[in-house]
Amino acid sequence: MSVFDKTAAIFDVLEGGSASISEIAAATGIPRETVTRLVRAMISIGLVARREDGRIAPGPRIAQLAAAAAAASKAAAEARLAALREATGASAVRLFRRGGPAGTARVCIAEVLDPQAPDRSQLGVPSPLRPDAVTQMFLAWQRPTDEAGRAPRGTVLYTANVLGWTRRRGWAQSFSGPDRHFTTVAAPVLHRPRQQLVGVLAISGPTAALKKDAGEVHGRALINAASLSEVITECMYPSDAPVTATQRGTV
Structure with missing residues (x-):
């Protein structure tokens, strides 16, 4: 040796x-x-x-090297999220992980925002699953052992056909607000080679900017960005670590 x-x-x-x-x-x-x-x-x-x-x-040198590697990965991931926002014209790009008791919530763990956008930061704040593109993507890729087509009890439901189509297409789109004026498009972040879902990458913004067919226009770019999962597979931060104010990314 x-x-x-x-x-x-x-x-x-x-x-x-x-x-x-x-x-x-x-x-x-x-x-x-x-x-x-x-x-x-x-x-x-x-x-x-x-x-x-x-x-x-x-020893202490190991922790220093690990911190430097984590900082480099974080910077590379934020650069990719920023590039995605610029390319799509979205007001926000966010990375979500499912969490909470029995997976009943989701947590935004990374975000890049347009400084002029009215979006409030969601970073590190658990929120209930609700019927939108992010939740739809989480459910489409949930484990086979979970109840088919369902989120945990008390949250939104989607039919198995809708979830199957979502998974095959690779992206989901939803609208919110009066007159559907706000749009979200989401794609899965998969841990390869087992194709295990570790997060959901989403872009959002005014429908007037992203267009009503934002999924058709930007879905492939979102899928491509999410597939670069060597940097964002672990969603930049350990799954059990709290997100701090210094981990916010505004570009």
């Missing part, structure tokens, strides 16, 4: 929690003396740290 292979093997062990030198040696098959030497070098550059009880744990 090369030094890099041995270092990676040590990190594989520490991924499950702290470990002693003996435990690392036993788990990796690397001689104890070699583990000791490698760990000492890794401590010197902050990759691992020795706790008060003598056990080895990931």
